[in-house]
Amino acid sequence: MEKLLRHLFQTLGRSQAANRLAKRYGLRLGAGRFVAGETLKQSIEAVRRLNERGLIATVDHLGEFVSTEEEARLSAEMCLHTLDAIDKAGVQSNLSLKLTSLGLDLNRELCKQSMKLIVERAKSYGNFVRIDMEDYVHCQPTLDLYRELREQYDNVGVVVQAYLYRTEEDVRSLSELQANLRLVKGAYKESPDVAFSDKRDVDDNFKRLIRLQLEGGGYAAIATHDEQIVAYAKEAVKELAIPNGRFEFQMLYGIAEELQSRLVDEGYRVRVYVPFGVDWFGYFMRRLAERPANVWFVLKHMMRTTRPGKGS
Numbered sequence: 001m002e003k004l005l006r007h008l009f010q011t012l013g014r015s016q017a018a019n020r021l022a023k024r025y026g027l028r029l030g031a032g033r034f035v036a037g038e039t040l041k042q043s044i045e046a047v048r049r050l051n052e053r054g055l056i057a058t059v060d061h062l063g064e065f066v067s068t069e070e071e072a073r074l075s076a077e078m079c080l081h082t083l084d085a086i087d088k089a090g091v092q093s094n095l096s097l098k099l100t101s102l103g104l105d106l107n108r109e110l111c112k113q114s115m116k117l118i119v120e121r122a123k124s125y126g127n128f129v130r131i132d133m134e135d136y137v138h139c140q141p142t143l144d145l146y147r148e149l150r151e152q153y154d155n156v157g158v159v160v161q162a163y164l165y166r167t168e169e170d171v172r173s174l175s176e177l178q179a180n181l182r183l184v185k186g187a188y189k190e191s192p193d194v195a196f197s198d199k200r201d202v203d204d205n206f207k208r209l210i211r212l213q214l215e216g217g218g219y220a221a222i223a224t225h226d227e228q229i230v231a232y233a234k235e236a237v238k239e240l241a242i243p244n245g246r247f248e249f250q251m252l253y254g255i256a257e258e259l260q261s262r263l264v265d266e267g268y269r270v271r272v273y274v275p276f277g278v279d280w281f282g283y284f285m286r287r288l289a290e291r292p293a294n295v296w297f298v299l300k301h302m303m304r305t306t307r308p309g310k311g312s
């Protein structure tokens, strides 16, 4: 049953028709637990609240179904506005983005030029840009573009996924650049030809990658809510005498908040990924696929908001 639900959410997450339908309902579907809001202003307010709890952030403007160059340009503009707003508000946050939202599939040159503008703007504010990793077909093009950007800029990092067989080799070769890497398990539906399908293999590989990245000298952003992996990372940094300035933990908005606060209390740097925007559907489906039990939370939420007198 769990496998079936996971497959259903992963498939729905890629459907433009479902995305259009969901937009009509807005965040009432329960996505508000995972998404800070539909506007930039709401995301900055969410970051401010996180900063007050000792957490730092990375803001992501959701936009996964970009099908024209015009939409890709608008998406790039939104990234620039987001960097401006972060600086103006004086909150502690950097920016995360997906290359497909900047038109990676439509016009690679446009995507590259937009990335340069965004990374340049971030640099002018002393800020940083993280390129999220999408599904397998985008892995090589994303890493290629990341390498090109690194020829000019230091304030840009990328994500690697522990479920891919190739990632160990990628981390080894990226260590030549002292790459700033966010390490994650991986959130897309992938074939066993390219990715581990057993959770234990993914977890073992995640641990190997943490050690590899820490030993390689690049910055490690360890992005997980898995207590076992967090405990492993704490042991590894202690054993390798890695200073606090060379790694951080990262978690998603609305998930494992108790663990986030606990790590802050223990003196670790913890960054929360704060997504916002009207295109929240694909992101929401991936959060449901990770933990199909979340569907009960959504159903409860829908019943509450559709009860007479309580709806909005």
Ligand code: FDA
Pocket (backbone or CB within 6 Å): 131, 132, 133, 134, 159, 161, 184, 185, 186, 187, 188, 223, 224, 225, 226, 227, 250, 251, 252, 255, 256, 272, 273, 286, 287, 288, 290, 291, 294
């Ligand atoms: P795991 O799935 O084993 O979960 C461990 C525990 O965490 C669960 O038992 C549960 O308690 C809690 N948990 C996890 N997911 C939950 C959920 N959705 N709802 C409620 N509780 C949940 N992926 C990707 O492919 N590309 C990317 O760029 C990114 N970027 C990214 C940034 C950040 C900051 C994070 C934390 C994660 C990502 N991811 C990602 C997603 C990542 O690949 C992975 O799917 C999720 O982090 C879930 O895996 P965990 O490591 O938490 O472990």
